[in-house]
Amino acid sequence: MRRCFSRASSADGHTVRKRGAGIAIAVAALLLASSPGTAAELPPHDPLRVLIVSDEVNPHNLPDSALTQPGDLSAALLGPGTGLNLAGVTEIPTDDLPTATAALELPSGDPGAFDVLVYFAHRIPNGGGGPAAQAAFVAAVDAFLTAGGGVVSFHHGAYRTAGKESMVDLLGGEATGAVPWNTTEGQRVLDVSNGHWVATNGVAPEAEIGYADAANGIPSGLYPYFTNVPDERYPNLGLLPAAESVEILFASDYDEGGTTHVLGWTHQRAGWLGHVVVYQPGEYEPNALDVDGNNFQILANAILWSTRASDVSSPVEARVTRDALRAWPNPFRDSIRFSAPSGRQVEVLDVAGRRVWRGRSGPDSQVWDGRDVTGRPVAAGVYFLRDARDGRMARLVKMR
Numbered sequence: 459m460r461r462c463f464s465r466a467s468s469a470d471g472h473t474v475r476k477r478g479a480g481i482a483i484a485v486a487a488l489l490l491a492s493s494p495g496t497a498a499e500l501p502p503h504d505p506l507r508v509l510i511v512s513d514e515v516n517p518h519n520l521p522d523s524a525l526t527q528p529g530d531l532s533a534a535l536l537g538p539g540t541g542l543n544l545a546g547v548t549e550i551p552t553d554d555l556p557t558a559t560a561a562l563e564l565p566s567g568d569p570g571a572f573d574v575l576v577y578f579a580h581r582i583p584n585g586g587g588g589p590a591a592q593a594a595f596v597a598a599v600d601a602f603l604t605a606g607g608g609v610v611s612f613h614h615g616a617y618r619t620a621g622k623e624s625m626v627d628l629l630g631g632e633a634t635g636a637v638p639w640n641t642t643e644g645q646r647v648l649d650v651s652n653g654h655w656v657a658t659n660g661v662a663p664e665a666e667i668g669y670a671d672a673a674n675g676i677p678s679g680l681y682p683y684f685t686n687v688p689d690e691r692y693p694n695l696g697l698l699p700a701a702e703s704v705e706i707l708f709a710s711d712y713d714e715g716g717t718t719h720v721l722g723w724t725h726q727r728a729g730w731l732g733h734v735v736v737y738q739p740g741e742y743e744p745n746a747l748d749v750d751g752n753n754f755q756i757l758a759n760a761i762l763w764s765t766r767a768s769d770v771s772s773p774v775e776a777r778v779t780r781d782a783l784r785a786w787p788n789p790f791r792d793s794i795r796f797s798a799p800s801g802r803q804v805e806v807l808d809v810a811g812r813r814v815w816r817g818r819s820g821p822d823s824q825v826w827d828g829r830d831v832t833g834r835p836v837a838a839g840v841y842f843l844r845d846a847r848d849g850r851m852a853r854l855v856k857m858r
Contacts, residue, residue, distance in 0.1 A: 497539030497749040498758045499660035499789055499855050501840075505545035507571065508535060508761060509561050511595075512578040513552040515614060518639040518690070518741075526613065526743040531578060534747040534754065541660075541749075541758050548572075552579045555591045562598040566605060573607060573765045575599065577629075578740075580614040582621035589621050596624045603628070606731035608764025612757065613740030616695065629736055630701035630725030635694040638714060639741070644687035645710045647721060647739060647752070650676045653784045656724070656735060656759040657707045659853060661752050662787035666823070669711055671718040676709060680823075682786050684752045690741035696720050702727045708737070708756075722756075735760035783843050789855035790828070796843055796852065797823045803846040806854070814841065828856060 512528040532549040535542065550558045564571040577599075582592040603609060611629050618632040626632035648669055651657040663682030670678035674697070693715035697704055708721035725734040737760060739753055740746040746753045783804075785796040798804050798819040806815040806826060814830045826843070830836050841854040 498541035498755050500541035500758055500762055501853070503543055503762055505543050506573045506761065506765070507546045508544060508548070508574045508576060509558065509572040510547065510549040510576045510578060511552060511555070511558045512549055513580055515580040517637060520639075520741075524742055524744065526740055526746050528578075530743055530747060531576060531612065534749070537749065539749040540754075542761060552581060553583045553585070555583045555595050559591070559595045559598045562595075562602045562607070572602075574761050575602065575607065575609045576612055576761065577609060577615040577625075578612045579622075580617055581619045592621050593624065596628065599625070599628055603727070603730040603732040603734070606765060608732045608761065609734045610757070610760045610764055611734065611736040613738060613746070616736050616738065617692070627698065627700060628725075629734055630704050631695065631697040631720070631723060631736060633692040633695035633738070638691045638693070639688065640691055640712070641688040643712065644685060644689035645691055645712050645719075645721075645739070646683045646685050648681045648683040648709045648711065649707070649784065650681050650709045651705060651707045653850065653852060654705060654707050654724070655853075656756060656763050658784055658786075658788065659759050660755045660788060660855065661759075662789070667711070669709065669718075671709060671720075673718070674706055674709075674720060676706060676718075681709075682784065686739050686742070686745050686753065688742055689739055689745070691719070692721075692738050693719060695738055697723065701725055707735075733764045735764050783845060783850050783852040785843055785852045785854055788852075789857045791857050793825050793827045794854060794856075795823050795825050798845050798850075805844050805846055807842045807844055808836075809840050809842075 510531050512531065514527050516525055528551060529549065532547045535544065535547050548561065561572060562575065582588045599609060616626060616629050616631060616633050618626050618634055646667065648667065649657040649661065649663065650669065662684070664684050666680040666682050669681050670676060691712060691714060697720065703726045704723055706720055706723045710719045710721050711717050712719065721739060722737040725736070737756055745751060748754055783796060783798055785794055788794060800819055800821045802819045804817055804819055805813050808814055814836055815826060816831065817824065817826065828835055836856060838856050841856060843852045843854055
């Protein structure tokens with residue numbers, strides 16, 4: 459059953475949407491002039507306009523307080539501490555898909571044009587015109603990516619239902635079958651990327667665990683992870699053979715239909731200037747949309763990274779690539795652990811590119827104690843861990 463919304467004004471005058479009864483859902487242009495917040499950590503960037511397409515599915519009969527529903531994403535993005543510099547957020551229901559299509563087709567120079575699509579749709583529009591509306595929307599998404607727009611598939615966006623085949627083709631993967639709800643173990647979210655910025659920026663792992671998935675090209679090794687409890691599992695989520703340039707970012711090792719499971723990836727086709735990012739965890743709203751938590755940090759990272767509109771102001775930060783080094787917890791207060799190939803010289807730079815610390819990696823993860831070469835604690839702020847041999851970097855944030 460589709461949720462309805464009414465509009466309300468927050469204390470700072472921004473328009474938000476709340477769940478309400480008996481009022482038809484409407485297209486809401488949720489505008490604000492914001493600066494990056496402090497809970498999620500992101501580099502400075504130009505203002506972004508975000509379009510959300512959403513609908514609700516509740517197979518586990520969760521209460522409103524637990525289920526991530528239409529309206530929740532836009533409310534979270536418009537709230538404090540997101541780290542995102544937003545020019546506007548508009549959320550449109552799946553059943554009004556032609557409006558979303560028209561929004562994606564706005565030329566890049568139009569002041570109302572969008573930079574990122576967050577796809578949170580479980581199905582195609584209801585009614586006889588649904589398949590045609592879906593086909594037009596998918597064509598618009600493809601053109602949007604070609605022009606440099608970013609697409610983030612959130613939670614059930616990657617689940618294939620009747621008529622969504624061409625959309626999941628664009629995403630590069632799909633989920634099918636049962637989606638068990640686990641309240642005792644949830645699922646571990648393993649960062650199996652090669653230091654990808656979406657998986658590492660501001661994400662604070664709990665520990666490392668051994669994992670391997672040869673079928674998906676993930677070598678045996680120790681990978682940092684955090685745990686979502688409770689969580690909805692997608693045991694049959696995987697990449698499609700027709701996917702082109704793909705990098706798996708996240709996996710899980712729960713024992714259900716096997717012990718190797720893909721949770722998220724990036725996808726890009728030849729000719730696209732923008733990127734797709736897919737991230738499955740998202741059913742349980744208190745975990746998914748907590749701006750202090752890892753899941754929201756990943757969502758914010760994905761929104762910023764997916765589009766070429768993202769920008770960074772620091773000349774050092776501009777050199778941080780998708781193949782960044784892995785470091786955690788990040789942000790940190792006293793010390794930070796990092797992983798680099800054994801025997802490499804590594805160094806920590808400040809935002810001006812000045813070296814503040816130098817060390818050498820070993821066979822296991824190493825620790826930087828937050829002190830400079832003289833042994834004095836460095837000031838709070840942004841630093842960069844660099845592999846001196848190949849130039850790979852990781853952005854570090856030291857808190858007070």
